[in-house]
Amino acid sequence: MRQCVIPALVLALGSAAAAHETVSAADQLLHEQLLTLDAHLDTPAIFERQGWDFSAWHEYAWDQSQVDIPRMQAGGLDGGFFVIYTPQGELTPAGYSKAREDALLRATAIQRVVAAHPDKLALATTAADAERIHKEGKRVVYQSIENSYPLGGDLSLLGTFYRLGVRMAGPVHSKNNQFADSTTDKPRWNGLSPLGRQWVAEMNRLGIVIDASHSSDAAFDQMLALSKTPIILSHSGPRAKYNHPRNLDDDRMRRLAKAGGVMQLNSVFVAPGDQSEERSAIEKRQERWEMLTPAERRGLVADRTALEAKQPWTTATFDMFMDNLLHAIRVMGVDHVGLGADWDGGGGTIGMEDVSALPKITARLRQAGYTEQDIAKIWSGNALRLLRLAERHAARGQ
Numbered sequence: 001m002r003q004c005v006i007p008a009l010v011l012a013l014g015s016a017a018a019a020h021e022t023v024s025a026a027d028q029l030l031h032e033q034l035l036t037l038d039a040h041l042d043t044p045a046i047f048e049r050q051g052w053d054f055s056a057w058h059e060y061a062w063d064q065s066q067v068d069i070p071r072m073q074a075g076g077l078d079g080g081f082f083v084i085y086t087p088q089g090e091l092t093p094a095g096y097s098k099a100r101e102d103a104l105l106r107a108t109a110i111q112r113v114v115a116a117h118p119d120k121l122a123l124a125t126t127a128a129d130a131e132r133i134h135k136e137g138k139r140v141v142y143q144s145i146e147n148s149y150p151l152g153g154d155l156s157l158l159g160t161f162y163r164l165g166v167r168m169a170g171p172v173h174s175k176n177n178q179f180a181d182s183t184t185d186k187p188r189w190n191g192l193s194p195l196g197r198q199w200v201a202e203m204n205r206l207g208i209v210i211d212a213s214h215s216s217d218a219a220f221d222q223m224l225a226l227s228k229t230p231i232i233l234s235h236s237g238p239r240a241k242y243n244h245p246r247n248l249d250d251d252r253m254r255r256l257a258k259a260g261g262v263m264q265l266n267s268v269f270v271a272p273g274d275q276s277e278e279r280s281a282i283e284k285r286q287e288r289w290e291m292l293t294p295a296e297r298r299g300l301v302a303d304r305t306a307l308e309a310k311q312p313w314t315t316a317t318f319d320m321f322m323d324n325l326l327h328a329i330r331v332m333g334v335d336h337v338g339l340g341a342d343w344d345g346g347g348g349t350i351g352m353e354d355v356s357a358l359p360k361i362t363a364r365l366r367q368a369g370y371t372e373q374d375i376a377k378i379w380s381g382n383a384l385r386l387l388r389l390a391e392r393h394a395a396r397g398q
Contacts (some may be wrong), residue, residue, distance in 0.1 A: 079140025207394025264340030
């Protein structure tokens with residue numbers, strides 16, 4: 001959920017050109033015809049910013065946002081899973097209560113934005129909804145949960161979120177919780193907790209796709225073995241390309257594919273990033289963008305540009321992202337790979353700073369020799385297959 005920063009000067013001068021310079025008319029046309037979904041959109045965190053308008057075009061170089069309706073249209077992004085994210089807190093009744101309230105408010109914010117733009121957005125709850133909404137010329141809004149911490153010890157709350165429209169959820173985020181060990185924390189449960197195993201069964205019963213991103217390797221192994229339907233990693237990457245615990249090793253990628261699952265490629269853990277206190281201070285100021293005066297905004301951009309000159313937030317480029325994606329396809333096959341770039345949650349690379357650049361991915365996949373059918377699976381078909389299987393399993397249980 002960290003807002004990363006791309007050099008402002010690079011963005012101001014070259015973002016739009018970089019997004020389209022390698023895309024031919026034929027590639028652009030194909031991209032526009034495909035149903036394109038991203039499995040992890042953290043944009044709902046911005047919905048609550050005072051004065052921020054999802055229906056207006058925003059420049060990443062200024063307010064650091066990466067997804068809005070006009071840029072979705074420009075980049076041919078037809079929708080995806082909009083995230084109900086809750087930071088990890090104390091494993092106490094008070095902590096659970098606060099987190100539950102925050103998660104419900106985030107879900108309400110998503111539905112409020114959809115209701116405010118009925119001609120442009122529509123909520124989706126089934127796999128079939130995506131194609132129907134796409135044909136209506138609207139953007140598809142699924143909902144997912146990143147970190148099941150707000151459930152506390154009450155798994156019946158999964159049913160509440162299901163009724164609100166949630167169709168994908170992960171047990172844990174960056175710290176261990178009551179359900180599982182995080183991939184970026186020290187083991188506590190050695191995978192799933194006893195409650196986490198019950199969580200898997202309830203997810204299957206309801207027909208919610210299990211998301212293993214952020215879960216430890218042991219938790220991933222256990223979810224893969226326990227789940228009655230294939231699982232997804234909504235925003236992960238290959239550890240062979242960048243050795244970070246948030247990424248997955250090739251052996252587990254192969255086992256995920258063998259089990260029918262899907263890994264959606266993120267654009268965060270592609271190269272090391274700047275995690276300095278100075279960076280955090282800039283990001284705190286950035287969160288108040290809509291409330292800053294013109295002079296304060298100019299000062300923030302100047303300070304951010306100076307920091308970039310001294311210590312860039314990342315060396316990750318679009319070419320490196322595509323190398324990760326192509327590696328995943330080679331290891332897992334086109335039936336088991338998708339896109340979940342973690343937009344507005346730290347995603348983006350140099351050369352792919354916001355969703356307006358997405359046609360470049362389609363163009364590169366065509367250059368690599370993949371067919372229209374292959375690319376359609378990568379953009380949405382594979383993720384929707386998992387949702388369809390989860391639906392069928394739940395219906396059989398009923």
